[in-house]
Amino acid sequence: MSDVVLDIQSLTKTVEKNKSIVEDVSFQVKKGEILGLLGPNGAGKTTTIRMIVGLIKKSAGTVWIHGHDMDEHGKSCNEQIGAIVENPAFYDYMTGWKNLQQHARMASQPVSSTRMEEIVQLVQLDDAIYDKVKKYSLGMKQRLGVAQALLHQPALLILDEPTNGLDPKGIRELRDYLRNLAEDGISTLVSSHLLSEMQLMCDRVVIMENGRLIDETVIGELNNAERAKPNAVAFHIDSKQKKQAKTVAGTLADVEILDGEHDDTLLLHVRAEQIPAVNKQFVESGIDVYAIEHKKTSLEEKFLSLTAEDETMQTREVQ
Ligand SMILES: Nc1ncnc2c1ncn2[C@@H]1O[C@H](COP(=O)(O)OP(=O)(O)OP(=O)(O)O)[C@@H](O)[C@H]1O
Ligand SMILES: [Mg+2]
Structure with missing residues (x-):
């Protein structure tokens, strides 16, 4: 069968x-x-x-x-x-x-x-x-x-x-x-x-x-793919340490800083497998990390981009 x-x-x-x-x-x-x-x-x-x-x-x-x-x-x-x-x-x-x-x-x-x-x-x-x-x-x-x-x-x-x-x-x-x-x-x-x-x-x-x-x-x-592909990840830190955290992140290979977030978070584009190393680097530089949060999963990104394309098409049809 x-x-x-x-x-x-x-x-x-x-x-x-x-x-x-x-x-x-x-x-x-x-x-x-x-x-x-x-x-x-x-x-x-x-x-x-x-x-x-x-x-x-x-x-x-x-x-x-x-x-x-x-x-x-x-x-x-x-x-x-x-x-x-x-x-x-x-x-x-x-x-x-x-x-x-x-x-x-x-x-x-x-x-x-x-x-x-x-x-x-x-x-x-x-x-x-x-x-x-x-x-x-x-x-x-x-x-x-x-x-x-x-x-x-x-x-x-x-x-x-x-x-x-x-x-x-x-x-x-x-x-x-x-x-x-x-x-x-x-x-x-x-x-x-x-x-x-x-x-x-x-x-x-x-x-x-x-x-x-x-x-x-x-x-x-x-x-x-998610493990291999960079994702937006928010590191929740003390706002007083934000500047220092940015400097540290700037020195890391394959890490892109996506900022514009709140004072107490630093948003980075990193691969999931890099997160422990980035966290370790922060901790070793004296930066306290309170939480690490994936902002969007690959599926969400994919879903949103697919449905967003459709919406644009519809808007175009209506106009
Ligand atoms: N008998 C019907 N006559 C006309 N339109 C209908 C009928 N039944 C459903 N629809 C419309 O078809 C579309 C799909 O409805 P459906 O309930 O299958 O969606 P859904 O994906 O299950 O949504 P939800 O997540 O809200 O449960 C909706 O726009 C709904 O208003
Ligand atoms: Mg339904």
Whole structure:
């Protein structure tokens, strides 16, 4: 069997007056891969996902699951997908476990209690699974939703903006369990408008803007490129030492001073791998460094430059 789990080709959604809100979108998700669908608000992410899971009709294009055309094999294809698109609905007055049981009854295959226990563990709800859902935090509800989506052992999990409303701890946990799923061979398609998050969570991202795919990036390559390529890095120092810090930075090879920042930061263009050496130089020269901050990641720079180009084009069209 091919290792492509989801294959979408030229997916298009046209609404009234022949306006395309998603146009000619094609990408694949491989076995065990976490693919990010990244784009600003209104880019067409939810529309794309809703077409894939059959919540709305596509105007054109094809969706294959494991090489089977979804139009012809809808039922068997859907059985291989677990998705949270809108907020998952729960019975608030029932426990998490009862909710899962209720959901399991609707699955096409029987779901064993062992399977349910495994999933509860995976989404780290063990401590709260016998509490009523009305006591759950947003993050816990979101995890219960993922547990529901995983009950029937899908090959592909689809999550639309799953980190919305989660705190940093919740986001990190989500990242961890998606990674665990990937190691078990389960693929994930996850949408977000948060670049830094996608960079940490995904193996690859496709970038969407105005209904179209505008770029595709492999995160591993990007992270390597990031280490090799200079980035804007802010060194937070005492404002009284700013002048001295500038002099020290000026003596370092391959370090460009990008100033115009606040008095208590010195902004430098350096490669990530140079940061320890630059910091050491500051410390040895008696300059206290309070924090070191990456101003922009490569993905952010790329994303912003891609979308900025588009905006210029639009402005030109309007004028
Ligand atoms: N049924 C519809 N009729 C007309 N326009 C629509 C319809 N559904 C969505 N749109 C428009 O299509 C565009 C894409 O919407 P979509 O919800 O897919 O974006 P998104 O990338 O998910 O955005 P967000 O980050 O805000 O969730 C938006 O401009 C939206 O207003
Ligand atoms: Mg959306």
